[in-house]
Amino acid sequence: MDSNDLVVMINGAVYFTDPPGRRVWYVSPSGVKRVVADGFRPNGVIAWPRGETLVVTDGDDPHLLTFRIEADGSLSHRDAYYRPLQMPVGRDRPGSDGMTMDDEYRLYVATAAGIQMFDPTGRLGGTILKPEWNKPVSNIVFGGERFDYLYATCGDKVFRRKVKPAGKPYFLRGVAKYTLAAEVDGDRIFLAHGLLGELTS
Numbered sequence: 001m002d003s004n005d006l007v008v009m010i011n012g013a014v015y016f017t018d019p020p021g022r023r024v025w026y027v028s029p030s031g032v033k034r035v036v037a038d039g040f041r042p043n044g045v046i047a048w049p050r051g052e053t054l055v056v057t058d059g060d061d062p063h064l065l066t067f068r069i070e071a072d073g074s075l076s077h078r079d080a081y082y083r084p085l086q087m088p089v090g091r092d093r094p095g096s097d098g099m100t101m102d103d104e105y106r107l108y109v110a111t112a113a114g115i116q117m118f119d120p121t122g123r124l125g126g127t128i129l130k131p132e133w134n135k136p137v138s139n140i141v142f143g144g145e146r147f148d149y150l151y152a153t154c155g156d157k158v159f160r161r162k163v164k165p166a167g168k169p170y171f172l173r174g175v176a177k178y179t180l181a182a183e184v185d186g187d188r189i190f191l192a193h194g195l196l197g198e199l200t201s
Helices: none
Strands: 005-009 014-018 023-027 033-038 042-047 053-058 064-069 075-082 099-101 107-111 114-118 124-129 137-143 149-154 157-162 179-185 188-191
Touching (some): 005 042, 053 075
Antiparallel strands (some): 005 014, 137 149
């Protein structure tokens, strides 16, 4: 078992991706682990704010997968919902990775082409070019006092950009069920919504 990205649900359950094993794992609030999706190369993972849908990236495919989250934590109704992802010139795979979502439920995904934005219906709305042309964007999150700065990791640097939409953490939106996105690095876990404005470009 390996681990890459994870998302923590309000009930304490965790979903995490295992790219080498080509699996998505579920850890119940009591600590029981099981595979809930497989057969593709998962990378980034995020849940919709109300916790009803899981979104998973596959850096090899030109779409993002969605799954319905069932009461027991299992996943159903797999669908290539967010599509198509833009491909960088000269490449045949998008390199999609980390994701975040704004207050209007638009989804942003870090890719080799830049930060791609999808509206709630799954249609591509545009792409923010990456800050360093020869390096992929790997993770993104909203931060700042009003959560209207978009932070992005690109290569060995962290960049930020002032944007019109805001992306408050789910627990500040008045949503009954929320999630926290996180990145796993060895034994360390970094909660994505912990990046609240202390970083500079």
